[in-house]
Amino acid sequence: xxxxxxxxxxxxxxxxxxxxxxxxxxxxxxxxxxxxxxxxxxxxxxxxxxxxxxxxxxxxxxxxxxxxxxxxxxxxxxxxxxxxxxxxxxxxxxxxxxxxxxxxxxxxxxxxxxxxxxxxxxxxxxxxxxxxxxxxxxxxxxxxxxxxxxxxxxxxxxxxxxxxxxxxxxxxxxxxxxxxxxxxxxxxxxxxxxxxxxxxxxxxxxxxxxxxxxxxxxxxxxxxxxxxxxxxxxxxxxxxxxxx
Numbered sequence: 099x100x101x102x103x104x105x106x107x108x109x110x111x112x113x114x115x116x117x118x119x120x121x122x123x124x125x126x127x128x129x130x131x132x133x134x135x136x137x138x139x140x141x142x143x144x145x146x147x148x149x150x151x152x153x154x155x156x157x158x159x160x161x162x163x164x165x166x167x168x169x170x171x172x173x174x175x176x177x178x179x180x181x182x183x184x185x186x187x188x189x190x191x192x193x194x195x196x197x198x199x200x201x202x203x204x205x206x207x208x209x210x211x212x213x214x215x216x217x218x219x220x221x222x223x224x225x226x227x228x229x230x231x232x233x234x235x236x237x238x239x240x241x242x243x244x245x246x247x248x249x250x251x252x253x254x255x256x257x258x259x260x261x262x263x264x265x266x267x268x269x270x271x272x273x274x275x276x277x278x279x280x281x282x283x284x285x286x287x288x289x290x291x292x293x294x295x296x297x298x299x300x301x302x303x304x305x306x307x308x309x310x311x312x313x314x315x316x317x318x319x320x321x322x323x324x325x326x327x328x329x330x331x332x333x334x335x336x337x338x339x340x341x342x
Contacts, residue, residue, distance in 0.1 A: 100131040101207065101265075102160075102186040106172035107146075108139040110194040113311070114148050120200040122156060128204060133158045133184060137176040139166035160184065170286025174276045181268050189271070191264040191287075195311035198263040202306050206265040214302035215270045216294045218256070219263030225305030226258070232310070253291055257303055260287055270299050 103121060107114060118134060125132040134156075138146045140163055149161045162179055164172075173191060180186040188210055192198050202219055209217040220226045228237070243260045253259050274297070279289045295301065 100133070100185060100187045101190065102133045102135050102180040102184050102188075103190040103192050103203070104135050104137060104173060104176035104180060105192050105194050106137045106139070106169055106176065107141060107194045108166060109141045109143045109145065111141070111143045111145045111148055113194050113196055114145050115152065117194055117196055117200070118149075118152055118156070118159065120196075121203070124200045124203050125158075128207070130207065131158075133160060133186070135160045135162070135176055135180055135184065137172045137179075138163045139172060140164065168281075168286075169284050170279065170281045170289070173286055173290075174279070177271060177276055181271060186268050188265055188267050191262055191266070193262050197309050197311055199307065199309065202263070202304075205304050205306075206263075209302045209304050210265050210267065212302075213300060215267050215299040216291070216301045217265040218258055218261045218291075218301065218303045219306040220258035220261055220303035221306065221308045222257040223303045223305050226303075227305075227307045229308065229310045253288065253295055256291065256295075256301060259291055260284070262287060263306060266294070270294060270297065273297055 105114075105117065114136070121132075121134055136146075136149045136159070138149065138161065140146075146161060146163055149159065153159050153161065160179075162175060164175055177189055180189045188207075190203070190206070198219060206217045206219060221228050274290070274293045276290075279286060279293070281289045291301075
C-alpha cells in the first residue's frame with residue numbers, strides 16, 4: 099500500500115531535517131511504499147532549500163511550494179498532489195515541529211489495516227496525553243476547541259476532533275470535495291472530519307503523546323480561532339440532523 103505523509107511547512111528550517119530523518123528511520127521498519135510530501139508556503143527561512151538538499155539522498159521525498167494561505171489551503175494542495183501525481187492509497191497529516199512522534203506512524207497504519215477509514219492520533223483517549231507543562235490557557239483553548247467541534251459542529255463520538263496527526267484512506271478523500279470546504283486555517287481539521295463522518299467513515303482514535311515544540315514558533319493566530327468558531331456554527335446549520 100502506498101502512503102504519503104503530508105507535512106505543511108512555513109519557517110521550519112530547524113525542524114524539517116530531524117523530522118525527515120526520523121520518518122525515514124521508521125520507514126525501514128515498514129513493508130509499505132512510504133513517501134513524504136513537504137508542502138512549503140514559500141518559507142523565507144530556507145526550509146525548502148533543506149528539503150531540496152535531502153531529496154538528493156531520499157528518492158521518496160517530494161516538495162511542492164506555493165503562496166502562504168493557511169494550514170487548510172496547504173493540506174488541500176498536498177492531498178490533491180498525493181492523490182494525483184503520487185497515486186497515494188492513504189495519506190497522513192502531520193506537523194513539522196516534532197509534536198507528533200514519527201515512531202507512532204506504524205501504529206496509525208495498523209489501525210487503517212484493521213479496517214479504519216480515518217485514524218486520529220488522539221491526545222484525549224485513554225493512553226494519550228498532552229504536555230504537563232501546558233499552562234491553563236493552552237489547556238482551556240484545546241478543551242474548548244474540542245467541545246465546540248463536538249457540541250456545536252456535531253461531531254459526536256470523537257474525543258480529539260482538532261488533532262493534527264491523522265491517517266486517511268484516499269478512497270474516502272476522493273468522495274469529499276476538498277476545494278469546497280471553504281476553510282484556510284486550522285478549522286480545516288474539523289471541516290474534514292465532519293465530511294468524513296457525514297459519509298459514514300469508520301473513525302478510530304489511537305492514543306498518542308503530544309510533545310511541545312522546542313524550536314520555532316506556533317503558527318496558530320487569532321484569525322484561525324475566529325474562523326474555527328464561525329465554521330463550527332456553519333457546520334451545525336448545514337447539517338439538518340444536528341440542527342434538529
